[in-house]
Amino acid sequence: MDRVSLEVRPGEVFGLLGPNGAGKTTLVRILSGVLRPDEGRALVAGLDVGREPYRVKALIGYATQEQSLYRDLSVEENLLFRARLHRPKEAKILAAEALARFGLAPYAKTLAGHLSGGWRQRLALAQAVVHRPQVLFLDEPTTGLDPLSRRGIWGLIHQEAARGAAVLVTTHYMDEAERCHRLALLFAGRVLAVGTPQELKALARERARFLFAPGFALEAATSLPGVLEAWPSGEGVRLIARKDFQMGVGFQEVEPSLEDVFALLTKEAL
Amino acid sequence: MSRILALAEKELLQIRRDHVLPRLIVLLPSLMLFLFGYAINFTLKNIPVAVHDAAQDRISKTLLWELTKEGTFRLALQAQSREEVVAALDRGRARVGLVVPAGALERVRRGESVGLEIYVDGTDPNFAFQAQAALRRVIQEVNARILVGRALAGERVLPPLSPEIHTLYNPENKTAWFMIPGILGLVLTAFTVLLTALAIVREAESRMMESLLASPLRPYEMVLGKVLPNLFIAFGVALLVLALGHFVFGVPVRGSLSLLLLAMFLFVLVAMFLFVLGSLAAGVLISTVARTQVQAVFGTYAYVLPTIVLSGFVFPIEGMPRLFQALSYLVPARYLIEVLRGVMLKGVGLQVVWPHLLALALFSALVLLLASARFQRQVAV
Numbered sequence: 001m002d003r004v005s006l007e008v009r010p011g012e013v014f015g016l017l018g019p020n021g022a023g024k025t026t027l028v029r030i031l032s033g034v035l036r037p038d039e040g041r042a043l044v045a046g047l048d049v050g051r052e053p054y055r056v057k058a059l060i061g062y063a064t065q066e067q068s069l070y071r072d073l074s075v076e077e078n079l080l081f082r083a084r085l086h087r088p089k090e091a092k093i094l095a096a097e098a099l100a101r102f103g104l105a106p107y108a109k110t111l112a113g114h115l116s117g118g119w120r121q122r123l124a125l126a127q128a129v130v131h132r133p134q135v136l137f138l139d140e141p142t143t144g145l146d147p148l149s150r151r152g153i154w155g156l157i158h159q160e161a162a163r164g165a166a167v168l169v170t171t172h173y174m175d176e177a178e179r180c181h182r183l184a185l186l187f188a189g190r191v192l193a194v195g196t197p198q199e200l201k202a203l204a205r206e207r208a209r210f211l212f213a214p215g216f217a218l219e220a221a222t223s224l225p226g227v228l229e230a231w232p233s234g235e236g237v238r239l240i241a242r243k244d245f246q247m248g249v250g251f252q253e254v255e256p257s258l259e260d261v262f263a264l265l266t267k268e269a270l
Numbered sequence: 271m272s273r274i275l276a277l278a279e280k281e282l283l284q285i286r287r288d289h290v291l292p293r294l295i296v297l298l299p300s301l302m303l304f305l306f307g308y309a310i311n312f313t314l315k316n317i318p319v320a321v322h323d324a325a326q327d328r329i330s331k332t333l334l335w336e337l338t339k340e341g342t343f344r345l346a347l348q349a350q351s352r353e354e355v356v357a358a359l360d361r362g363r364a365r366v367g368l369v370v371p372a373g374a375l376e377r378v379r380r381g382e383s384v385g386l387e388i389y390v391d392g393t394d395p396n397f398a399f400q401a402q403a404a405l406r407r408v409i410q411e412v413n414a415r416i417l418v419g420r421a422l423a424g425e426r427v428l429p430p431l432s433p434e435i436h437t438l439y440n441p442e443n444k445t446a447w448f449m450i451p452g453i454l455g456l457v458l459t460a461f462t463v464l465l466t467a468l469a470i471v472r473e474a475e476s477r478m479m480e481s482l483l484a485s486p487l488r489p490y491e492m493v494l495g496k497v498l499p500n501l502f503i504a505f506g507v508a509l510l511v512l513a514l515g516h517f518v519f520g521v522p523v524r525g526s527l528s529l530l531l532l533a534m535f536l537f538v539l540v541a542m543f544l545f546v547l548g549s550l551a552a553g554v555l556i557s558t559v560a561r562t563q564v565q566a567v568f569g570t571y572a573y574v575l576p577t578i579v580l581s582g583f584v585f586p587i588e589g590m591p592r593l594f595q596a597l598s599y600l601v602p603a604r605y606l607i608e609v610l611r612g613v614m615l616k617g618v619g620l621q622v623v624w625p626h627l628l629a630l631a632l633f634s635a636l637v638l639l640l641a642s643a644r645f646q647r648q649v650a651v
Contacts, residue, residue, distance in 0.1 A: 032484040054486055062484040066477040072287050073280070084276035085485045091276075127481075137484075 002189045003040075008166040010134070013157055015180030016170040017262065023189040024170035025065055028137045031168070032062045045135055045166075058086065061133035061165075065140050067124045071113030075104050075123055078112050079130050086131035094130050102126040102156060118149030125153060129160055136160055138169040142176060154179050174259040183258075185265055192265040197258060204261040207268075211239040212252045224248070229263050240264050273487050277495025281469060285499070291468070299457045299507050303514050306453045307446045314400050318346030320355045320364035325374035329384065332415060333370065336408050343404070356389060365391040366401055378416060439615040447522075450515035451610035452583035454508060455537070455603040459577045461507050462538055463570045465500035504538045524617025530610065533623070536630040537606040540637060577603045605629045 004027060008014040016024050029035040030042050033053040042049040044056045069078050079098050083091035099105045102122050107115060112123055121141065129136060138157065142150040154176065161167050161181075169180065177183055178197050185192040185200070193200055204210070208228065213221055214236035221230040221237040226245035230237055238254075240263060247253075256264075285291050319337065323330045337343050346364045349355045355367035367389035374384045388405060392398040440447045473479050482492065512530070515521040523530065579585060580594065581603035587595055598604050605626040612618045612626075620627075 029480075034480055034483045054488070057484060057486045060484065062481065064477065064480045064484075066480075068477040068479075068481040070280070070284065070472075070476045070478065072284055077280075077283065081276060081280050082481075082485070085273055085482075085487055088272035088276065 004186075004189075004191050006168075006184055006191065006194065008135075008168050010164050010166050011161050012181045013161045013167045013169060013179070015177045015183040016168060016186055017172070017174070017177045017183050017258070018170075018186035019172055021188075022186045024172075024186055025139055026189075027186070028062070028139050028168065028170060032060055032137050033057050034062075059133055060135045060137060061128040061131065062137045063124050063128035063139060063141055065143070067120055069112045069120065069124055069127060072111060074109050074111055075099070075115070076108040078123060078127060079104075082127045083130045094132070098126045098130040101159070118145055118152065121145055121149065121153060122156070125156055129165070132163070132165075134165055136165045136167045138167065140170055140172070142171070142173065150176070174257060174262065177258050185262055187266050187269055190269070192269055193261075200258065200261050201256050204256050204264050208243060208264050209239075209241045209245055209247075210254050210256040210260050211241060211245075211247065212254045213237045213239060213248065214250060214252070216250075228267055240267070274491045274495040274498070277487070277492065278499045281472075281496065281499040284472060285503070295461075295503060295507060296510070299461070299511050300514060302457055302460075303450070303453055303511055303519075306449050307515070307519050314342050314397070314404060316341065317343045317366055317401060317404075318364045319343045319366045319368060320347040320349050320358035321345060321367075322349040322352055322355045322369045324372040325370045327373075327375040329374040329378055329412075329416070330370040333368075333386075333408075333412050336411050336415075337368075343408075352387065359389055359391055365397070366405070446515075446519045447615060448611075449584075450511075450519055450521045451614050452581070452607050454511045454515065454534070454610055455581055455607040456574075456578060456583055457511050458504060458508050458534065458538055458606070459581075459603050460570070460574050461504045462500065463573050465503060466497065467570055469496045469500060501538055505535060508534045508538065521614060522617075523614050525613035525619060529620055529623070530613045533606060533609040533613070533627055533630065536627065536634060537602060540602040540630055540633040577601050580604065581607055583607060599629075602630060602633050605633075 004023075006014070006016075016027065018024050026035065030037050031044055031049060033049050033056055036050060041051075045059050047056050047059075049056045070081070073081070076095060076099065079095040080091055083094040083098075087094060099108055102125065104119070104123060104126060107119065112120060115123060125138070125141060128138070141157065142153050145153065157167060157169060158179075171177060180197070182194065182196050183200060184194045193203060195203065212233065216237040218230060218232050218237055221227060221239055224239075224241075224245075226242040227239055228242060229240040232238075238260075239251075240260060321334065323334070334345065338345055343366065347354075347358050349358060349367075352369045355364070355369055358364040359367050367387075369387035371385060371387075377384050386409070390398050390401050390405075473482065487495075509531075512523075512534075516523060576597075577583070580587075580590075580598040580601045582598065583603070587598050587604070590598070609623045609626045609630075612623050616622075
């Protein structure tokens with residue numbers, strides 16, 4: 001990680017967008033006190049993670065990338081265990097509340113190992129927030145889920161933010177990034193840009209043109225002067241080109257997606 | 271404290287829910303006890319003897335009667351020649367051969383010595399040693415009877431040296447008595463290692479390590495929460511073995527029971543922490559999650575094997591080369607077995623076994639310290 005500085009506000013869902021190996025998980029591990037940074041410091045809720053790791057750990061909820069739950073314990077037992085680690089006195093109430101909040105009540109007595117993938121992920125998320133943390137780290141919470149389950153999980157993520165938690169969620173799905181209030185684009189350990197999805201797109205539009213060339217061949221498009229990036233798309237070719245690019249006949253200006261923004265910014269970074 | 275309890279209760283719940291483990295906890299030690307207690311037997315019994323009795327007189331009759339009367343030896347073959355006796359040993363029909371020369375009684379009457387030829391199967395040195403000792407005992411007995419016979423005939427004769435040997439602690443040389451305290455040490459070692467390994471693998475398999483590290487659980491709470499439930503289980507296992515040894519095999523508990531329990535308790539503590547340390551050293555945390563199962567198995571071997579060899583469980587430490595004698599001090603089971611044998615068989619008390627207890631306690635303290643420090647560093651990585 002190289003000089004990463006981010007600010008996530010209470011009630012905000014902040015997306016950390018980047019390809020595999022960009023450093024998303026490393027960043028989350030440092031912030032949650034699992035890893036110690038080589039140098040520099042990380043502040044969470046105004047506390048230095050390196051100096052007061054346990055005060056930080058008491059405040060945060062962390063859902064790891066790999067589903068961490070005990071398959072041989074029931075849904076309720078899993079929640080109760082995690083609640084007891086944080087707030088032993090209120091553990092029972094917190095666990096019951098999480099069961100209700102995440103729609104897990106019908107499965108309370110089911111062993112976690114017997115749940116389907118989507119419900120297991122729901123449980124993993126519920127465990128991370130069972131103690132109602134102020135700060136929530138979610139590392140790729142929807143990886144491997146079907147679209148319906150993913151929508152469910154995102155609904156729950158926003159529900160946590162609405163409760164007042166500051167949520168940092170990592171993803172490499174561009175469509176999911178659209179659901180975040182704000183985003184940081186992370187590439188090779190550095191932050192390329194920060195802003196709302198709209199701000200990022202506007203930023204990209206200022207720097208380049210995003211085009212669609214119907215019926216065009218990829219080779220022909222790539223060889224045009226001023227083309228930064230070209231890839232086949234449906235019946236034609238999608239292009240990212242410099243601002244001064246001379247549009248050919250039949251080319252259409254299109255609204256950049258977050259994926260386009262990301263492609264442009266990484267191109268510039270290299 | 272509440273966090274340790276949360277973790278410990280979770281451990282017990284998982285052990286109870288396991289299909290195999292609870293049964294294994296009861297069956298494995300019992301199996302080990304019965305296997306070692308019954309199958310391994312150094313006590314000599316029913317040794318087959320091939321005899322070529324060329325004398326066929328009162329001397330040879332007395333000798334054969336003395337030889338077989340205690341059940342240590344049994345007559346397997348009446349051979350017609352010395353060659354036949356040796357052939358019986360070759361073929362394994364007998365393990366001891368005896369040739370009594372003709373005219374034994376006449377020689378005794380003339381005050382001469384009778385040359386007995388004895389062959390012992392020396393493939394197993396331990397057997398050979400014990401068989402020779404038993405044979406000497408028998409011959410000594412016969413000698414004494416012969417001399418007494420001459421004394422009754424009016425001569426004033428006494429054997430020049432008449433040994434009176436007292437075998438202490440285990441007068442009947444029962445192997446089980448010697449073995450069971452050792453088995454207790456071994457069962458405890460194997461169990462503590464197995465349970466702790468499983469406890470660590472359980473977290474790794476659940477992918478929980480990272481979540482636990484990000485929770486307010488302190489490293490020492492983690493170590494204690496994992497170890498305490500297994501500590502009590504291992505202690506229960508020890509009690510089971512002790513009870514079986516006492517009631518089934520009749521091993522006496524001559525010394526103080528509470529001293530015995532204290533020793534076992536300290537031992538379990540040491541063994542557990544030693545293994546936790548070993549596992550952590552091997553890198554059980556996040557980075558090596560995928561390798562833990564294999565590590566757990568190899569860790570168990572790496573720990574139990576030296577314990578079997580170096581603890582004095584079967585092989586006498588005094589007979590080892592200097593280096594291994596020194597190494598045996600690093601095996602906590604050694605101290606436990608010394609205490610167990612001392613208290614159970616000799617009935618000695620604290621004033622005798624305290625150095626071993628102290629060693630165990632020092633081990634516990636040292637290893638707990640190392641384990642926590644190791645853990646802290648792992649967390650920091």
